[in-house]
Amino acid sequence: MKKLIYTICILFSIGITLAQQASDYFPTTCARWEYKVTPLDSLNNEIDSLYYFRHDFFFEETYFEGKLAKIFKTKSGPEETIYFQPYLDSMVFNFSGSNVYEYFKLGLVQHLFGFIDSLITDTTFSILDFFKSQEDWYSVYRFNQNLGDDYTIWQIDTSIVFDTLALPIRLKVIGERLPDDSISTTIGDFNCKKFVRKIELSYLLILPPPLPPIEVQILSLEDYIWIAEYYWIVQGVIPSINVDLSFINLPSFYIPGLKTKIDAFVPITCTSLAEEESYSPEEITLSQNYPNPFNPSTIISWQVPVGNWQTLKIYDVLGNEVAKLVDEYKPAGSYEVEWDASGLPSGIYFYQLKTEGFVETKKMILMK
Numbered sequence: 001m002k003k004l005i006y007t008i009c010i011l012f013s014i015g016i017t018l019a020q021q022a023s024d025y026f027p028t029t030c031a032r033w034e035y036k037v038t039p040l041d042s043l044n045n046e047i048d049s050l051y052y053f054r055h056d057f058f059f060e061e062t063y064f065e066g067k068l069a070k071i072f073k074t075k076s077g078p079e080e081t082i083y084f085q086p087y088l089d090s091m092v093f094n095f096s097g098s099n100v101y102e103y104f105k106l107g108l109v110q111h112l113f114g115f116i117d118s119l120i121t122d123t124t125f126s127i128l129d130f131f132k133s134q135e136d137w138y139s140v141y142r143f144n145q146n147l148g149d150d151y152t153i154w155q156i157d158t159s160i161v162f163d164t165l166a167l168p169i170r171l172k173v174i175g176e177r178l179p180d181d182s183i184s185t186t187i188g189d190f191n192c193k194k195f196v197r198k199i200e201l202s203y204l205l206i207l208p209p210p211l212p213p214i215e216v217q218i219l220s221l222e223d224y225i226w227i228a229e230y231y232w233i234v235q236g237v238i239p240s241i242n243v244d245l246s247f248i249n250l251p252s253f254y255i256p257g258l259k260t261k262i263d264a265f266v267p268i269t270c271t272s273l274a275e276e277e278s279y280s281p282e283e284i285t286l287s288q289n290y291p292n293p294f295n296p297s298t299i300i301s302w303q304v305p306v307g308n309w310q311t312l313k314i315y316d317v318l319g320n321e322v323a324k325l326v327d328e329y330k331p332a333g334s335y336e337v338e339w340d341a342s343g344l345p346s347g348i349y350f351y352q353l354k355t356e357g358f359v360e361t362k363k364m365i366l367m368k
Contacts, residue, residue, distance in 0.1 A: 043240075147177055284358045
């Protein structure tokens with residue numbers, strides 16, 4: 001009996017030792033991830049003409065909201081200027097045993113939720129305040145989860161008012177570990193851990209107690225992630241989805257998908273964010289706006305090697321000026337500005353950058 005107990009203890013200890021540690025999948029040094037991001041159409045075909053790049057920069061490990069966290073900065077933009085753009089948003093991860101926690105925060109999407117709030121007539125509910133109240137740590141990747149077993153990352157029940165009618169809804173994020181998958185990238189072939197996060201919005205059909213409410217799904221958005229040992233996330237795919245709202249007399253529509261795939265991985269000496277961004281442009285460049293086509297806003301980026309007076313204007317197809325985005329002296333550097341065309345009709349527009357001895361015009365498409 002003693003030998004049996006001893007053997008069980010040894011096997012249990014080995015099991016603990018061999019258990020998958022999430023930190024094994026993260027590099028041991030600071031690094032910069034360079035991803036190519038390609039939109040997907042309604043049939044999930046890649047729209048190559050609309051691709052752009054995303055850079056993630058891990059530069060610091062420190063305590064954040066009670067956990068030892070790896071701090072990332074991230075930015076997105078066209079190939080011509082991505083290296084010169086500043087990092088505008090951040091991501092925060094904690095590795096604990098076989099689990100990866102991510103701190104959910106609004107970041108740059110705060111302005112989007114604020115804009116949506118301005119369109120809602122229900123003054124008792126704020127989307128911005130709702131999501132800000134949910135900022136916290138959530139266990140997003142569980143490396144020892146049984147294959148095919150869902151786990152709830154986040155769930156909340158609330159209600160929204162539609163034409164004076166209060167509709168009970170449930171919003172939840174569900175995780176699942178899928179079978180390991182092999183993929184090929186520009187930096188090599190990897191055998192990856194694969195996860196999917198499902199974001200589900202449902203209408204709750206309330207039944208008499210003690211019966212639980214019945215979920216009537218409105219939409220479900222899936223986010224597939226491939227994680228390679230040492231290299232962290234090497235691919236992500238969000239398929240496009242068709243949303244049918246006919247049951248509440250609203251038109252159907254589709255949400256475009258995204259494919260994100262690693263293009264370069266650059267281990268670097270841990271450095272400050274200022275050093276990572278210390279690029280100097282060598283020539284004047286006006287980049288293609290992104291996204292393009294767009295609705296209703298788009299980003300325009302440019303760079304100048306010396307300080308001078310700069311103007312950036314928008315024109316319609318008849319040559320009429322419809323917006324003046326920049327008209328001032330700017331020092332050497334890289335810049336970007338967001339143009340919101342909410343009040344204008346669909347069509348072709350032109351944006352023109354003028355500086356001393358330089359004029360360039362590019363075309364863009366507003367598609368509502």
